[in-house]
Amino acid sequence: MPLRRGDASASSLEDAASATQATDGASTEPNFPPRQIISKDIVSEGDDATANLPPTSSQAEPQDEPQKPSGASIALIMVPLCLSVFMSALDLTIVTPAIPAIVSSFKSGTGYVWIGSAFILASTAITPVWGSISDIWGRKPIVLIALTIFLAGSLICALAHRTDMLIAGRAIQGLGSSGLGIMVNVIICDTFSLRDRGLYLAITSLVWAVGSTVGPIIGGSWRWCFWINLPIGALVFFVLLFFLKLPSPHTPIIPGLKAIDWAGSMLIIGAALMILLGLDFGNVTFPWSSVTVICLIVFGVVTLGVFIINEWKIAPNPVIPMRLFSDRSTVAAYVIWSCNFYVLIVITGIGVGMNLEPPLVAAQAAMTVLDTAVIQSTMTFLRSLATAIAVVLGGVIFQNEMDASSHRLGKVLGEEVAQQFNGDQAAANVELIKLLPSDQQEQVRDAYFDAFKSVWIMFVTVAGLSLLANLFLRAHHLSTTSKEAVLGVDRKEKHTGTANGIQAPQPIEPPHQLADN
Template sequence: MAETDKLAQSDARAAEASQETVVGIAAPDDEKAKDAEADAAPPASKDTGAANVRTAENGLSYTPVQFGLLFIGLALVVFLAALDQTIVAVAIPAIVTDFKTFSGLSWIGTAYFLASTPLIPTYGKLADIFGRKPVFIVGITLFEAGSLICGLAPSMPVLIVGRAVAGLGGGGMLPMVIIIISDVVPLRDRPKFQGIIGACFGLASVAGPLMGGAFTDKLSWRWCFLINLPVGALTVFVVFVYLRLPIPQGDIRAKLAKIDLLGTFWLSAAAVLIVYALTAGGGDYPWNSAPIISMIVLAVVSAVVFAVVEVKFVKHPLIPRELWENRYVIAVWVCAFFLGMTFFSISYYLPIYFQVVNGNTATEAGIHTIPLILGLVFLAITSGIAISKTGYTTPFIHVGAAIIMVGAGLISMMNATSGPGMQIGYLVVAGVGMGLNIQSINLNGQGVVEPRQLATMISSFSFFQILGAVFGIAINGTIFSNALSSKLESVLPSATLIEFVKNNPSKIHAAVDTGTLPAILLEPITTAFTDSLSLVFKTAVATGGALFLASFLLKRNRLQKKAEGGVDMAPV
């Protein structure tokens, strides 16, 4: 096996250097290219037989057991990254109680996003320069270190530092998983496996509130962070042993020279400023305040400087000029942005509806969103299988975006009288639309770039998706807060009561039961919440519509399928 691995790595590097292996929408036409690609495949090991060996695009071969263990490791990384977001949200009240401080509460989430968002495109660039395995392992290790700091934190400031450290690693975990899958799985087969990855993300969204509630109630909120350590250690071991990708050649100075420090700085400045402005606006500061306006202006200026620097002054830009000049790549980024806005606009605010209407706790409200996640998980897997069989992505994106609009519109009509059947049905519809899009857009992007641009394409897709999520949560937060304040002022007698109701949606029913709130006020309060949330979900209809329109700008290519002999067939 050692000799086979050496031959495989040598052949893989030769194939990469000659760029004879084509992935995406192009395929070799002449016999010479076919012969070169056939020669790039390493011989199967004698003890497994050729029929039992999976040959990756890079020419390396994996037995079913090796590939299965590697894929499980990758799925665990996605589960960890998604779980971290939902499990921590449930633990926040206990954290505040334990540290006896409300100061810094919002920074528990903000610190993670501020650290993770700007570095997402950088991870793709570093993966091309230093190789997938070392960059991936460093990202997981940083995430683990941050989780350890949070789990042992003696104070709120230390916890916030830990969240920032975790964000430095967490920002690259999901895009790196997709990048590695694109390296070890042929393009036509990727939808099946990326569908499973999308399902892992959805399952973590369900498991997070349940696990967070159990740890907080039975053990300690610290276990919401410490649980990452054994799972992350297992993942690092599996990746270290079974991820066999060639490391790019060159001395360390040549590699360091390829890092776009200038572009990374200006992109990070723009991302940090806009993320913080959108997070703090309407909460810590009014939207028309000098700090918020200044940060937004500086973010725009930093983005312009980033664009000028990338075009005029950088030899190895963070995002290659070819991607900016590819209109199909731009369309993928636009779709990713609107998908992020729409998904988080719905999933982030749905629990508030269940807390107010049903009187659920935060954990119970999370359980009520399971129909949304089940619809997403089921369609992410089945659409992946269907895309693998047909090779087409755009029909699934068109239909999915249309269903998202319908689902968001139905959810916007839910009120205090909506029964369980209506709630479940509407959420399933929205989840089906999400599932059809959760990985189809990314796959479309992978099919319109050359293999050497794949890592950058995937990381930039993740960047725009997260940026859309931040915009969606912030904009809808302002819409919801302003509408709710206005409606509550017309039905409640005091500002103190209004603040209590706004900040404690899960305690409204309990307050009525204990007499803190007059029972006669329950109906108008519930109506104020549902009417305000309806506006939020209607914005999801609008962003879903924008996604639907943008989807027609995507390239209507068909993903390739391997022909006999390992040669890619041309698109049809």
């Protein structure tokens, strides 16, 4: 709640003064500190309840102040985390150039589509669950489990002798990669203060960019693309196991399993899979008007609605607490985060890079340390879903525009050749343009440019939505000290002094005076 003049009544000040006298054992006047201006902002993780208040005796003692990690501790934390990020980014892009070799090896002309789709579907669907289970059992066990799952998937892919075995391995890799990505950011947010964590999150983003860039250019056989993960992953596992020092709630297995929101987990996984499969099938495997695509998307949206009701009204320990959407700064950060991945191919470089991590920090500053992990998993889920939707929307607009140009191209190229550049074939037949006479090439390129122009207009519109969302961000103080994560099945009871997810200001002794604002 905001601190305002008049919140502390005269009677409460008198009671506090009396308590001070009783404690001291003498009838002396309480020593009031100088008048201080108290911010009206909501007090949250980013706004320490005592940040602008005079120090008490306990606050004045240096030993009570949280200590920042030393350089060696930071290195032991960041190096394995960055290696985890590099490994995930490398795996995401290194497989793409190897797909022709995989298709040739397995003599399969259709299953190759699922080599990438299985990874993305599994990664996106499981994303919201990682944050909540890390709150129950702690960060370190969950990041090690995620790494183990990823390495198991890599081993299955490397040993695969059938397409379905390779697809299953890619799905398992997606499950582990999702957990790695979330837990890396959560551990950084737990370790560093709000003011410092932006730097270290930016470092992991840089590592991701490097891994994504070098992936396609690294040589080797397609099996080598998966074998390379094993030595890197083993090194990361060893360092994390022996050198990563994080608090652990030591939650027993059975109470921890009971604390999981199983209904919410199944609902969000089912909803994500149905929506993403519908978008993935649309106009590729089935036409948009097919019963399969329509049912998948409709039932996915309905299931998502049931999930929201479950999280809002029923679940005692929700996967995505609805309180995350109670603060306008947090909601605006979600919109900005999602929209940035719509416009990733429009404004690259500095513009997008500057907006990769700040929305995450803004959302965490608006909430409490209780929600660090679920904010990360929620934002990652929204980002993945937004990416999938953006690809589909861009593709639909492009295909519609190319269909609209087919009549004009038919007059120049002839109907048979023009059909090669219809909406559903235009993206696959770009190389055919080089085989046309120069005057016809110009006509076809103009059609492509017009189609892409409409796609850019859509993305710019979404970017404008992101810009408007920035207007709803509140300014929050970024604390310079990190706060220990609140973990375990009884984490809400441990996190005293909270109401509806917003940290309440703690009582100040001796009482202070509030200045006019």
